[in-house]
Amino acid sequence: MQFNVSPQAKRNALTFCGLAVLLFALLVFLHLVRDDIPVGVTVVLGATSGIFLLLGVGKVIEPPVSLVITEEGIRYLHRRGQWQIRWENIIRYDVPRVNRVLELEDAPFLGFRLYQVEEVLDDISPRLASALLFEQRQLLTMALRHQAPEREDYTPYFDIPDSYISPNGTVYKGLIGVFGKRMEQMRELLGYDLYVSSNALDRDIYDFKAHLQKLQTSRT
Known part of the structure; x- marks a missing residue:
C-alpha cells in the first residue's frame, strides 16, 4: 500500500x-x-x-507530493527536508482545537501525538526544523492566546534555549534542540507533537482524517 x-x-x-x-x-x-x-x-x-x-x-517550488502514506508509516515532504513516523509510534491524530469564549475553534492543522519524539528528532534536518518553527509560529500564537490567556510572560515560548532533553534522556542541541522544546510546548498547549498544515492536504482536513483512518485500518 x-x-x-x-x-x-x-x-x-x-x-x-x-x-x-x-x-x-x-x-x-x-x-x-x-x-x-x-x-x-x-x-x-x-x-x-x-x-x-x-x-x-x-x-x-513546493514538492508535488506532501505526504507519502505506506503500511510502515507516514512521511512528510517539504522543500527543506522531510520527517517520518511509524504507525506504531502514533498515539493518536486529530484536528487540534482551542477554547474560544464558549465554543471550540479548529486549528487548520492535523496534529500527531507520539510515543517517542526521539524518532523524529533523530531524523529531521536542521533546515526543516527551522522552517517548521517559522511556519507554525501562527499556530503557537493562536494556542497561547486561547489556551493560556492567564499567563503574564510568554518569553519561554519565543526565546527557547537551544538545548533539549527528551523523555528518554537524550540531549539535543542547536535547531534540533529548539524544535524538540517546541514539540514539548505544543503538546502542553494543544496535545500533539507534530503538525501538518491543511494546505499540505488534498482535501478537507476532516475528510483527510477519515481517509487516513481507513488507510491505517486497511494496512492490517
Missing part, C-alpha cells in the same frame, strides 16, 4: 504566476500609453504583481 498526497495549495501556483505577469504587463502598457500615471497606481500594481509572483513561485 502506498498513497501519495498532492497538496491543494500547489494547484493555484500557475494562477498566481499568471496574475503577476498580467499585472506587470498592465503596468508597462499604462506607462507606454500615458506619461501621467500616478505614483500610487504604479506602486500598488507593482507591489501586487510582486506579491502574486512570490506566492506563485513559492507554490511551484
Whole structure:
C-alpha cells in the first residue's frame, strides 16, 4: 500500500504566476500609453504583481507530493527536508482545537501525538526544523492566546534555549534542540507533537482524517 498526497495549495501556483505577469504587463502598457500615471497606481500594481509572483513561485517550488502514506508509516515532504513516523509510534491524530469564549475553534492543522519524539528528532534536518518553527509560529500564537490567556510572560515560548532533553534522556542541541522544546510546548498547549498544515492536504482536513483512518485500518 502506498498513497501519495498532492497538496491543494500547489494547484493555484500557475494562477498566481499568471496574475503577476498580467499585472506587470498592465503596468508597462499604462506607462507606454500615458506619461501621467500616478505614483500610487504604479506602486500598488507593482507591489501586487510582486506579491502574486512570490506566492506563485513559492507554490511551484513546493514538492508535488506532501505526504507519502505506506503500511510502515507516514512521511512528510517539504522543500527543506522531510520527517517520518511509524504507525506504531502514533498515539493518536486529530484536528487540534482551542477554547474560544464558549465554543471550540479548529486549528487548520492535523496534529500527531507520539510515543517517542526521539524518532523524529533523530531524523529531521536542521533546515526543516527551522522552517517548521517559522511556519507554525501562527499556530503557537493562536494556542497561547486561547489556551493560556492567564499567563503574564510568554518569553519561554519565543526565546527557547537551544538545548533539549527528551523523555528518554537524550540531549539535543542547536535547531534540533529548539524544535524538540517546541514539540514539548505544543503538546502542553494543544496535545500533539507534530503538525501538518491543511494546505499540505488534498482535501478537507476532516475528510483527510477519515481517509487516513481507513488507510491505517486497511494496512492490517
